[in-house]
Amino acid sequence: MIWSLLVAFGVFFILTNGLPPALVYAERKLAAGIQNRVGPNRVGPYGLLQPIADAIKLLFKEDVTPRGADKFLFSIAPILSFVPAALAFAIIPFGNYAGEVRLQVADLNVGILFATAIISLGAYGIAFGGWASNSKFPLLAAVRSSAQLISYEVVMALALVAMIMTYGTVRTEVMVLAQAVPLAETGPFAYLPAWGVFQQPIAFVLFVICCFAENNRAPFDMPECEAELVGGYHTEYSSMKFALFFQGEYIAMTTMSALIVTIFLGGWHFPGMDVADHSVGMGILTILVFMAKLLGVLFFYIWVRWTLPRFRYDQVMRLCWKGCIPIALVNIAITGIIGVLYS
């Protein structure tokens, strides 16, 4: 029991706190590759120690609080943006069993709904951060982001509804198990696993779009589009507070990717694995499978960011309310009809 907790929290800690620096490095390197540059290469071999150097630099920078800023809100805003993203990770099953140890922090009754609820709180960090800075561009960014987050949460929830109907459960653990079977009994589809992406391609696309929007990642990086808003909601932030915002963003990205993997890409399972095998070796293997899928999605995230141009704000909103939401609703209706026909 105590081991179970320790292992779970250990992996959880590494994923939420160790991954972001690595991601920063990967992002810079990949960006450089895409733009035909070299990228960081001075600190350490291949610039591998660059994130650590950056972290040290941020820690020792002067912590500036602008005059007229609301001190309390200015201080808690980075925390408010950091904590929900990390919390939501708790329901992700990042492996099956390693012996007795269950590789999931919390298998909640409400499962995936918990993640959506917690993620929805992330908007406060940005909103308060922008408002408390007492500066017009951060405020503008905060307002934009609140609107964007709320709008895309709706699509995300609707896409999830279709998935919940498909799996018949809200528990992430059961969702993974439901994907660990072939897509069909016979025929050509028998060679495909019953992953969410094959069962619900439309929900998958919608969900991925929402993940990008919820993370304020390109092409939806409205709150921080440099050309219009200087630096976005964290223009006035510096030092550790800025670092927290920065890290919160990458953790949110990791959490979203983990959700995509769990709901649509079969979670820790890979075709051929035996879900009843609870040995330690198999447990480690499932973690590796999960990590591989997670890194794949994260690569996609970075790839998109450095490839696509940014949307205009009204385009973002139009895409959500006039594009995604109707499609998501139709998708739910189709899922329901198919469900009734096949049951």
Place this chain on the structure above:
Amino acid sequence: MAAADVIFLVISIIAVGAAALAVTRKNPIYSALFMMVTLLVVAAVFQMLSSPFLAVMQVLLYAGAIMVLFTFVIMLLSLRPEEMGETAPLPQRIFAAVVALGVFALLAFPAIEPGVPAAAASLAPPAAEAVRFPPAAGTGDGATVEFGATAYFGHTIFGRFVLPFELVSILVLAAVVAVMVLAKRDLSKRDVADDGSDRDPPPLSVSAAHAGSIASLATSTQPTSHGPGA
């Protein structure tokens, strides 16, 4: 005291304290913040009452959506301290306090009135059982579904209470149409508005002009417009 009692005590103190702070703060954004704290803690109460689904919905809808919209509006208004309204005169405040205490006493009394809970128990058991809402969990043919679980809610809402559910959806539909009626700008009226007669207020709809209108709002904000003035 059992552990659950201690937890309940702590969260109720937080809930009541945050609620009190929400109504006493002068700065509306702090009111919104403490309101959010109250809502989150109420979610914890739901969780303690073994209704995790309700708890999550509380966080998702109230704390995560409605309060964000509140903050959104407060930020857009960005009231200066002198615009936040004057404090009511003392006699009025005393009167309000007396009324509030009276209402509180009125509401608190039912909790302590002797005899009534016993009367509730005296309901004829079969009739009370048949109509109890929600039906007691775990009764019947070896039920395993937890009370308050998501599946339980699903079956109750789409089973026994499907009519209220559908009616609420009509209510929401009517409300959505109504909001559109209120918020949409009448384009054909624009020529009339140019002579300065009656101009529609800028709507919160999404258009190319939207970013511009928010920008003008934001730029009209005075540099020291908010915060406690420190």
Place this chain on the structure above:
Amino acid sequence: MIPLAESATDPSLAHAFERSLEGIRESVALFLPEAVLTGAICLLIVLDLLMPKRQSRFLMFVALAAVVGAGALIFFMRSTINQPLFNGLIVIDTFASFLHIVLLLGAAIVIALSYVYRDFENRRMGEYYAIMLASLLGMFLMASANDLLMFVIGVELVSIPSYILVVYTKEDRAATEAGLKYVLYGSFASGVMIYGLSLLYGLTGSTNLADVSRFIVGNLDSFTVAVASLMAFAGFAFKISAVPFHWWAPDVYQGAPTPITAFLAVASKAAGFALLIRFLDAAVAGAGESAFHWLNAIAVFAALTMTVGNLAALWQENMKRLLAYSSIAHAGYMLMGLVAIGSSSAAMGGHQVVAFYLVAYLFMTLGAFVCVVAVYNLTGVESMSGYRGLGRRSPMLAFSMTIFLVSLIGLPPTAGFAGKFQLFAAAINSGYLWLAVIGGINTAISCYYYLRVMKVMYLDEPAVEPSSPAFVLDAQGLRWFAGVLVAAVLLVGIMVDLVARVTQHLIIVTG
């Protein structure tokens, strides 16, 4: 391929689910009138999207068709049915069906009135009718609610669309102010009501009206029950604008577009009374003599309501405001009839006499509002000055208005007299002579301000010239419209016996 539900395999839950689905399947057929209204709401929204703005006023015919269709369905399907539907959430009994017909009549008249109302010209009207039908659907539920949950949903489904209807002419400052006041008061009142209902649920462990009724009857002296019921009553009293929950009415009635004022004054009030009667019937009717202090409370509210309404009406210069106070006073008269709710006599039971009065009230109040709209369309004023010399300018309109006012006073041979006679008789029969005396005094007071309108119409010199010739044609139609309502008022007044025979058969079913 797709498992519908993880728990579908759970026997007990699935079983309970199936059982409740059975109850729902049986009920759906009888729910057809409401389904027609719902379908019309969706149809109107879609049609409004497709139609050019100038033609959107013709969507009135869609709304009217839905109302007539629902009425016909109720008449042929439900007029003799007395049974609970949807596992006891709502109940279809003769009382509900009668009120449904009354509500549909009111809605039909209001819809037609909206078609000719001057301020609705050049406005998108499809959404207006859709929102109005949604409100009407809520009133339907209020009239047939048999469960505290349906009480709440019914009230909200009426209220939220009404808030919007009040501000439908949103560039009009008075309407906006009225709407804001209505929202603030209304949401507070529903909040108080929901708190009271939730106390009742907490006490009984059930939302079903039959269980709540059984509990209340067993604990009539409990302070908690009294507090809970009083809070619930506050919500109902707000809907029927009874004193002291009437503050919103004059401002809202004055600021709202006149057809909506009529809608609130008649349909909303009728639905509020239906809900109040259902609640009181459940709480008091079974208790007999021991419920006397509840009836006393109702009597006090009735006396207060009619007195305040009539006294405040004396000084009103704006016609809509005057009618608002008049409608408060009439709520008082109807509350007076409610003291007979425990009466065993079928002819003089509380809900029978109130149901009768609602019919009379419907015709005379809507008639008065038709005249208000006609005068407004012609002159653009709603104050008393617009009525100067109406007797010479438009004799038929003035005559119609006179009949409606006479009926509102309660003089024979109008519907108002017949209805008021029954209310007074019911109060006296139940031993509330003092209340009847107060009612009599109030009727005398009300003569003053109703007669003053007649004096202005016939004796004063015309002051305002018709401002908009474009509306003369519509005014012609409105005259006929008013004429039809005059006929209705007189018919109900003369053929009292026929209507009374219908209302005597209204039975309330709880369970």
